[in-house]
Amino acid sequence: MSGNTLGKLFCVTNFGESHGPAIGAVVDGCPPGLALDAADIQLELDRRRPGTSRHVTQRQEADQVEILSGVYQGLTTGTPIGLLIRNTDARSKDYSNIADTFRPGHADYTYSRKFGERDPRGGGRSSARLTAPTVAGGAIAKKWLEQTHGIKIRGYMSQLGPIAIPFESWDEVGNNPFYAPNAQIVPELEAYMDQLRRDGDSIGARIEVVAEHPPAGWGEPLYDRLDADIAHAMMGLNAVKGVSIGAGFGCVTQRGSEHGDEITPGGFLSNHAGGVLGGISSGQAITVSVAVKPTSSIRIERQSINRAGEPVQVQTLGRHDPCVGIRATPIVEALLAIVLMDHALRHRAQCG
Template sequence: MGNSFGKLFKITTFGESHGPALGVILEGCPAGLSIDESFIQSEMQRRKPGQSKITTQRKEEDEIEILSGVFEGKSTGTPIGIVIRNADQKSKDYSHIADKFRPSHADFTYFEKYGIRDYRGGGRSSARETAARVAAGAIAKLLLQEKGISVQAFVSQVGSLKLEKAYQELDLNKTEDNIVRCPDPETAERMIELIDSVRKDRDTIGGVITCVIKNTPPGLGEPVFDRLHAELGKAMLSINAVKGFEYGSGFDGVSMRGSQHNDAFVKEGDQIRTTSNHSGGIQGGISNGEDIYFRVAFKPVATIMQDQDSVNEAGEAVTVSGKGRHDPCVVPRAVPIVEAMAALVIADYLLLSKSNKLAEI
């Protein structure tokens, strides 16, 4: 069903927001990979709630527990099982919406699909499910590091406030220097002020995350329906609150002429490169060796601390009151989620690429 992602490097996640635990089963990780638990935990810390004044105040340490697939610090080639136990559920915060549909949440659609729903924080539809993805994505990152491939994301827009610099002009290592995860300090301060003002208004705001994948070898991607950018798009659009995905020149490319947009090929040493990168590192659905870069748009968080009109399960008009602990803007905590999903895609296609040539089989 829809709880698994990937072909060879494949994850299946399980658990609910207010259940005992969340977890992931990772299949296809090659044996012999060093599994750095401290690195996985550091990735979890980047996503966890309660980390700053502009995130939800739910307190979860999100400590991982590896149950299988790792022996003496190395992957064994068997399924890796990881659980993340919930510790700070406050299910009573949601008792007031037990039979009410919250605007722009998955309450109504899950009820229509299953005839039953877990109203405690949205259950399986909660963004808390992404904790399991980050754990698996951290292992994907460890695999990519072996090949010199890096995946770095950052907040490039909050509301209408945009980071005007291109990623090539930024030091992406400064992304973690502030709580909004924007590598430009001046823009970051303005973003933090905007999010905090929205929070004080008991409202929410959306934003954009840009992701850059460097040192990807040419040749990753599968024709025709499994193009690399299509899989990246699917990965990003599977993340809660995501409303848009564009790679390379994206929608801005429509205003250019072909003579401006085409990426000319040149020979540099023993490599074929392009003089520009409007293609975003992908041509014909296959990586060309240039930087892969894309943008992901997140809507404003649907839970607001204001009364809203809605209906209940009987179709009667009701008022939904905002309660509980929620992010005023999801993008600061979504940065590691975007990186995790991107890493999972690249790791999967890296393994798939080994079956393309007879010499590599």
């Protein structure tokens, strides 16, 4: 299966299955001399891991990362960094009833049509479990970007289903399981999720991520545009069905006199472009928004077919996130970090 590597000079290759012995990543292209240990990566993995609240899957995985290579005496060596995360709480029997059927909205049908064979346990390769290695690789990128260029990357949830979450403070994001930037709305979010779980249903979410203080000049003017690579990475995240940068779809109703960011000797007067102009970073904050669809694995019976093409009713048991967007914030941050570090190295290679 191809398409498992993100990046050109800073490359993160993801491997494993949801219910296999382990998952992991090979991170190639990290410059030597970066101070790095497992704790740097574990910090980000702990933000993403399952079982941290009643609102997410209760699969209990410690997500303890092991650094297998590429680090010596606390510093990166410039060689591939091997990262391993062992699976310890898989319950494959929960998926025995769907081995020969296709869950609506899931990748079961398309995987079967493409490969002929598929691993039904926990979704196999299509499981959101495979976002953990992405977060691990992104942790390295986040540290390098902050130390080398002073770039800070952080995200938050701006909408849960029908509930819009007004931004109040970055300080609130780490204090609740939703990564919501508003403490007052958390009880409403909790009540909504509790009812959703009782209904056996799921819901989508919207996540915002911001890279602050990037330099101007990263990216390319055509096929390898910075915004195009960001969108490509975000669409590689399970359940993401929409990506917008800056004003995004809001630009449809804006006039040119409003959307075009005016420039003064003191800088830009607005940031509708989201920090990218003509595929190249402008030096403003890079702002990205992603739409995460409702979880496809739900307890409500739905119509589908089996391998023989016969009609069946499908009910998905097991442990699932009723809203995968709740744990998506650190993943979106990681993806943006990987793309930005890759472009930083590409810019250095081309322009010195």
